[in-house]
Amino acid sequence: MTNLSKSMRSKLAHESKIAIVNPIAEIKSSDEHTIKTLFALPDGKQIEAVLMKYDKRRTICISTQVGCAMACPFCATGHTGFERNLSVGEIVDQVLYYSRLLAKHNEVVTNVVFMGMGEPFANYVNTWQAIRHLNDSQGFDLGARKMTISTVGLVPAIRRMSHEPEQVGLAVSIHAPIDAIRDTIVPVNKRYPLNILMNACRDYIEMTNRRVTFEYVLMDGVNDNDEHADQLAQLLKGLLCHVNLIPLNPASASLFRRASAERVYAFRDRLQQANIPTTIRLPRGVDIQAGCGQLRAQN
């Protein structure tokens, strides 16, 4: 940019970077609807992000950390351990990368989900700053409602988010209706057990009047029987919410198995009969390890 002074250019070169996530490998699912990208970061660490094409939607699933400290035993990222938080730029740049990729076909990013590697609420400040830039009308200009954060259930951050002005969607990884089960599959439950988590969600809904999504990964013989469905319906009764059932995707060295399709439908029907709006998340990109819980940055 020769229209800037030399001193300004050298200051910028010294203080800032352009395109800080560098795509080093990319794979497409066999149906071509899902693309997974491996990015190298300036310090050589690696992350993954995913682009999903559903009808007119172009949803990207981005990472907020290198690795993850939450250690959920059914998740591949949880097995890798935590390395570091992503910077604001590293988060935003994943979106810009896909935006440029889509622009070649006259398409745009329509939705951003913070559901890639890491726990977004364990990197709250950078994640929220990234959201501001993405939402800013002089920035990426994506509506806050087009963005969703998924959390393992970090209660102080849920409370903090309820005070934010941006109407970003909240998804909570509930995965079990009672502490005895949740303790074993979501270790952070020992710190924020279900009653404390549900109080925070109730307060969040009251303050924001926004519907919360509860994610529930169905695992064979662990959390998928009728009694679990009834307990979940009881737990969520009267709340402005929606349940998104996720049939477990295979993750590295995981001992857990996906619930049968029959169980998944029965679980949904039972929740719906109890007046809990419930949908099943379609598996996407599982053949390229780009499904939920399969990201682990391997070349």
Ligand code: SAH
């Ligand atoms: N740390 C955030 C984002 C995780 S990824 C969180 O915990 O919510 C988004 C969703 O995928 C979460 O609900 C997560 O529990 C789920 N997930 C993790 N491993 C999975 C697997 N093997 N199969 C299906 N879903 C999985």
